[in-house]
Amino acid sequence: MKAAVFHGGGRITPGDWPRPAVGAGELLLRVRGCGLCGSDIAKIVAPETRGPAVFGHEVVGDVIEAGAGVAGFAVGDRVVAAHHVPCGQCHYCRRGSESMCRAFKASNLDPGGFAEYVRVPPANVRHATFRIPEHLTDEEASFVEPLACCLRAVDRARVEAGDTALVVGLGSIGCLFTQLLARAGAAVVGADPLAARARVAHEAYGAREAGDAERAAKAARELSDGRGADHVIVTGGGADVLGWAAGLTRDGGSIHYFAGGPGDALPLPLATLYHHELTITTTYSSSPATLARAFWLLAAGKVEVAGLISHRLPLDRLAEGVDLMRRREALKVYVTP
Numbered sequence: 001m002k003a004a005v006f007h008g009g010g011r012i013t014p015g016d017w018p019r020p021a022v023g024a025g026e027l028l029l030r031v032r033g034c035g036l037c038g039s040d041i042a043k044i045v046a047p048e049t050r051g052p053a054v055f056g057h058e059v060v061g062d063v064i065e066a067g068a069g070v071a072g073f074a075v076g077d078r079v080v081a082a083h084h085v086p087c088g089q090c091h092y093c094r095r096g097s098e099s100m101c102r103a104f105k106a107s108n109l110d111p112g113g114f115a116e117y118v119r120v121p122p123a124n125v126r127h128a129t130f131r132i133p134e135h136l137t138d139e140e141a142s143f144v145e146p147l148a149c150c151l152r153a154v155d156r157a158r159v160e161a162g163d164t165a166l167v168v169g170l171g172s173i174g175c176l177f178t179q180l181l182a183r184a185g186a187a188v189v190g191a192d193p194l195a196a197r198a199r200v201a202h203e204a205y206g207a208r209e210a211g212d213a214e215r216a217a218k219a220a221r222e223l224s225d226g227r228g229a230d231h232v233i234v235t236g237g238g239a240d241v242l243g244w245a246a247g248l249t250r251d252g253g254s255i256h257y258f259a260g261g262p263g264d265a266l267p268l269p270l271a272t273l274y275h276h277e278l279t280i281t282t283t284y285s286s287s288p289a290t291l292a293r294a295f296w297l298l299a300a301g302k303v304e305v306a307g308l309i310s311h312r313l314p315l316d317r318l319a320e321g322v323d324l325m326r327r328r329e330a331l332k333v334y335v336t337p
Contacts, residue, residue: 003115004318004335007052010044014316017054020110024068025122025130027129029061029081034113035142035309036321036333038173038236038259044322056113056335057083058142060132070125080141081120082148082291083109087096098287099152099296116337127288130295139334140298143176143305148286148294150176150258152183155290156281157231157256161185164224166216166248167207169236171333172308173258175205177233179303182206186231187223190217194328204307213244220248222263229253239263242280247271254279309334 035058190210238261
């Protein structure tokens, strides 16, 4: 079958990949499309990532084969499937740290969604695959996994009605956060150096105010009566953002890092954390519970995602999509076979 194959050194080329065979409890999907995620790009550009490999985990496809014992799905179903599934029983899972579960880290689709066909393992079929209703488009359904990741972050941040929240970085993830935070009752401010992205977050996705760092800082202080933001959600920028974010966070507030990014050390004195009782939290990926909630929110029309995809590219132009997102010329790239 055809796939976009990563060879190492940031190089992706169209090529052939073995078509997976389906076993008991598994599904074989003919891929309809797959979103390009920032975590895919992080792997592609990392010098230590080994090839050959096929990435892509925001997968929408048609079931063309169902293994023995599969329940709830049949050939012809249009589904969305996520890549990681925890065991649900270990120490990590029992304490809400599903993405630290050893089974979670080892699970995956076969291969990734930047291919013509994908095998969905049994655990993913049971806990991370959803039949798409007719009214939901392929592109909208592809946001189930990224939206679930954002939901888990909002849960960990413990956002309450009346809070002020500052979202740093207004790409597709930042625009998902603005909507979820607004749904939770927070007054949302967005920060992004690109005026077009700030405008979209303000006009279409629920940010009370959005703009560059100076404008966002001013708005966060005004909306919080001078206290500072209750929550700062960092979706990009790496460790360098931390000092600025801490200066805009109220005493006792929290800074949530949704993404990794550059920086080997956190440039913030321990005394600052201590004297201001600041909390730094992170989340890595989603959980079965947030996947189910994300699917419901999208199916019910509670979160708007149709306008977030700026570029649609065929499989053999995936490398172009990666370049567009790295240059911040694309809000979201959707790849089709």
